[in-house]
Each structure stands twice: as C-alpha cells, then as structure tokens.
Amino acid sequence: MLDECKKLDIDIYLKHQVDNISKNIDGIFVLSVNKNQSYFAKNVIMATEGHSQLSSYLWMETLGINIISPLPSLFSFNAVKSPLAGLEGVSFDASISIMGFNINISGPAIITHCGISGPAPLKLSAWAVIELYTQKYEYEISIHLYPQWNQTEIQNELMNFKST
Numbered sequence: 259m260l261d262e263c264k265k266l267d268i269d270i271y272l273k274h275q276v277d278n279i280s281k282n283i284d285g286i287f288v289l290s291v292n293k294n295q296s297y298f299a300k301n302v303i304m305a306t307e308g309h310s311q312l313s314s315y316l317w318m319e320t321l322g323i324n325i326i327s328p329l330p331s332l333f334s335f336n337a338v339k340s341p342l343a344g345l346e347g348v349s350f351d352a353s354i355s356i357m358g359f360n361i362n363i364s365g366p367a368i369i370t371h372c373g374i375s376g377p378a379p380l381k382l383s384a385w386a387v388i389e390l391y392t393q394k395y396e397y398e399i400s401i402h403l404y405p406q407w408n409q410t411e412i413q414n415e416l417m418n419f420k421s422t
Contacts, residue, residue: 271297276338279304287321289363302362331387341409343414345369354378361386367401367415374401386418 265272271291279302289297308313315325349368351354355361363385364376383390390397391396403412 281321299338319394329387329391331384332380334370335379335383335403336371336373340373341371341413343417344369345413345420348420349376350403350416350419352378354382355388355400355402356382356386357398357400359386359389361389374399 260270274291274295275293276289277293278288278336280288280290282288282298287299287302289299289302291297304318310328310330312327315328319325326360349366351365352367353364353371354367354374355363361382363378363382365376365381367374367376367378406418407415
C-alpha cells in the first residue's frame, strides 16, 4: 500500500496532532497541526480510533460530513440454546448469514461455550451492524457447512473432529 501511495504522490503524516480542519473558499482542506503547521489537501482520510460516543465525531459536521451514531460491531454470536452444544472448540470453514438479510460471509469460525466466534462471524457482525441494531440484536443466523450433508451428518462429523 505504501508503494501505491508513493506512485500516486500521496503524502502520509504520522504522529501529527490535528488541531483543526477546515475548508477554504476553493474547497481545499486546511489542516492545522502541531500548533504551528498547516497542510493543504484536496482529500483527507481521517482515522478516528472508534470512539463510542457521538460527541467525539460532531466536529466533522462543520466539514459537511454526515455523522451517524457509532454502533458496536465485531462481536461473537451468542445463543441461549444452541444445537452446537457439546462441540465447543471445534473450528471449521463456513458460510454464515443473518436470516432475512442479504449479507453472507465465508471463512473460519469456531464453536464457543456461548455460541460461535472467529473471523467470519466477527466480519459478519461488522458488515451487518446497522441491520442488527435495527433488529435490537434479535436475529437468527444460518451456518452453512456442507450443503451435501444433513444436520445429523454434520453433527456426527463435528463430533469426530472433536474426539481426535
């Protein structure tokens, strides 16, 4: 990525405290940094560290950026009663989706004592953050392991993995 930035003549500044960002009359960003420097740019990427309070982002509204409330993401899917009980610690590749939404993520997952976690479920929670919030975090997930097997065959295969 750094090589691509060099090719495109993109400057990257690290460890600069941004004191203020504004736009001049020509629509160019003016960044005041480190209390005594200014930079000018047509485009700016802001890495905001994931603050959970909306008030942390309101300063960006002065730049014409529409701010939506931060929502939690990157969480495991917990189940009160899981058909996967007894398989804790078994990891597998799967295609996971949230029922009723057109979001499907494939990748590694692991069965935990309270549900399912791993890269695919975490990514799904991030991509479906708004949908999950609007459903008040009440949802059903679909875990697609092997389309050619029925539920009993899958459970037997997972139990075989667990016992080895």
